[in-house]
Amino acid sequence: MRDVTDELGRKIQIPQNIHRVISLAPSVTETLYALGVEDRLVADSDYCDYPPEAKQKQHVGGTISPSIEMIASLHPDVVLVTKGINRLDTVNSLASLGIPSYAMDPHSVAEILTSTQRLADLMGATQVGDTLATKLRQQLAETQKRVAPFPPRRVLYVVWPQPLISIGQDTFMADALRYSGAISIVNEPQSWPQISLEEVARQQPEFLVFSGSHMASAAVNIEALAETPGWRLLNAVRDRRYANTSDAIERTSPRIVSAIADLARQFHPEAFKVETPTETDQGGTRLPAPTENAPPPTELKPKPPSAQLDPLVIAECACAR
Amino acid sequence: MRPLTFTRLVMNCFYLAVVLFVVMVIALKLGAVPVSLYGLAADLLQVLFHRTALSSNYDLIVIDIRLPRILLGIVVGASLSVAGTAFQALLRNPLADPYILGASSGASLGAILTLIVQPYIALPLAISVVFTPVGAFFGAAATIAAVYFLGRREGLLDSNTLLLSGIVSGSFLSAIIMFLISTLAGRGDLHGILFWLMGDLSTTLQPTLRWVLGVGFLIASGVIYSTASDLNLMLNGEKEAMHLGVDVPRVRLVVYIAASILTGLAVSVSGAIGYVGLLVPHVMRIIFGSDHRILIPTSAFGGAIAVVLADTLARTVVAPSELPVGAMTALAGAPLFIYLLRRKFA
Secondary structure (H helix, E strand, O other): OEEEEOOOOOEEEEOOOOOOEEEOOHHHHHHHHHOOOHHHEEEEOOOOOOOHHHHHOEEOEOOOOEOHHHHHHOOOOEEEEEOOOOOHHHHHHHHHOOOOEEEEOOOOHHHHHHHHHHHHHHOOOHHHHHHHHHHHHHHHHHHHHHHOOOOOEEEEEOOEOOOOEOOOOOOHHHHHHHHOOEEEOOOOOOOOOEEOHHHHHHHOOOEEEEEOOOOOOHHHHHHHHHOOOOHHHOHHHHOOOEEEEOHHHHOOOOOHHHHHHHHHHHHOHHHHOOOOOOHHHHOOOOOOOOOOOOOOOOOOOOOOOOOOOHHHHHHHOOOOO | OOOOOHHHHHHHHHHHHHHHHHHHHHHHHOOOOOOOHHHHHHHHHHHHHHOOOOOOHHHHHHHHHHHHHHHHHHHHHHHHHHHHHHHHHHHOOOOOOOOOOOHHHHHHHHHHHHHHHHHHOOOOHHHHOOHHHHHHHHHHHHHHHHHHHHOEEOOEEOHHHHHHHHHHHHHHHHHHHHHHHHHHOOOOOHHHHHHHHHOOOOOOOOHHHHHHHHHHHHHHHHHHHHOHHHHHHHOOOHHHHHHOOOOHHHHHHHHHHHHHHHHHHHHHHHOOOOOHHHHHHHHHHHHHOOOHHHHHHHHHHHHHHHHHHHHHHHHHOOOOEOOOHHHHHHHHHHHHHHHHHHHHHO
16 A cells, blocks of 8 residues: 545555546546556546547446445545546545545646646556656647747637636636637636626627537537627627637646647637648548648648547637638 | 505606616616716617617627616516516415416426537527527426416316425426436536526527517516406405406416416526515515505516616626626525515514
């Protein structure tokens, strides 16, 4: 047995070598797959849907109220949870059964990466974790280098349109926007503030940002908003200036790095002009943007994106303008 | 009961209309974007008489965002109060409010179901923008119709049976909602769902819905008003009213349907805004007496004033964030209700 401190500062005792883990959050499941330790993942939650193989794992219920019985019957060495999604009750019930749980709680993009490394440590895959984190940091730096010359876009992240829910300034999503060369016009301390449309009309964001998880398609959505009184006052709606990305932007997993790159391309297409189309573009459904189609091949060849992480994100980007 | 003269009715309504107007002006002026009174008047005159494009974005904010929201608040508040007055008279129970028959739970469930299925079905744009309010309305209508049939005894509506079946249906539907929420908690739809449970006026309505809402309100409250004298007689007992020539079953059915339509309309665009339909009729009864010929119109004004006031607070106290108006009415309504209760029995 060894003592480990999790990201909430709780001391837990876990076996020296971890053979069986259960993940109760989609982001944790994704991270385990990214670290290549998915064979030790014995079960996950109903909402763990990425990568698609995660859906084939045994499920122990939802994130809010998983079945403690089923978790216990699977005899995990440790249960992985996040503070943002899971409940303390679950952790306490597990503790009373003698099942240790390790909590993750990243609040920024940088913390997501260190959090990934710590999880790799826990799983005894320190080397893999370091390599992955280094690669992701390089990708982030690459994106940042490209968008750095341009002034950040002022954007409104739309979590839900009616009533208008956006993201607070302290969320990791607001941080991800900053990495992608944008800044949220919402400056609130709550995580999910309800914002007055009036304030948005006053601020006139340059872009609206939608994530793919619950908007079936942002294209339909923005057409609906353009017809809606109030919303049609926004120049971004009138000119159909919006960015759409996968739900990776809402998850504290390594995949957020590719979501950041995807958003950066949509916010600052000019920053990515001199570039060969990557292999991921071929299967994608990107609309041809007249200003940037068929960029000439140049020497500035980006390293091939991690095959595991990128395709979904790019495929869902249907609206670069 | 003081005899009602036409002058007294008109004067009382006039006073309330003045109060409503002042509240509207305040509501139009306050908000995240500062607007001067003079600019406000200029904008309104321009829109009313010239129909020209407004000069700046600031004017558009007032006309396109604030004014529709205030008008929505007026119709919703008036609908809830008239429906509350009607249900209190119909059920002869001072605790009755528009949601007592389960309308809000039904509407929430209808709305939640549309939110759940929407991503999976491709709807034309024109339908998808009104899908959720329509779903909410049918949810409310179905619930109230079900409660009606559950609440009948030997072919007649029975107040107690109706109340009990309303409460039971409401809690049953709430249980289904809780079930859906806990099974769907990992999905993003939750934000949209919570809105239906809290009550909120920030929805911007499609023009067609605005017409449906306004016309529906006028017709349904007109119908209720036409039964005002009968409701007065029924206050003293239904047998007595029947002896005085009131067709009690018909009045009950008509009021039941009209009040349900009002509730369904209000709840389908704003979720469940608590306390307005319960409290405003009581306050108006204290001020103006329990003659329904005057209580119904004054309640309509009172409800409008209460909701617009509450929504103005909801918009401004934590600006630029917003609170749901339902949280505001509950915060103000609960203590006021207790106060009225204590005063009555003191």
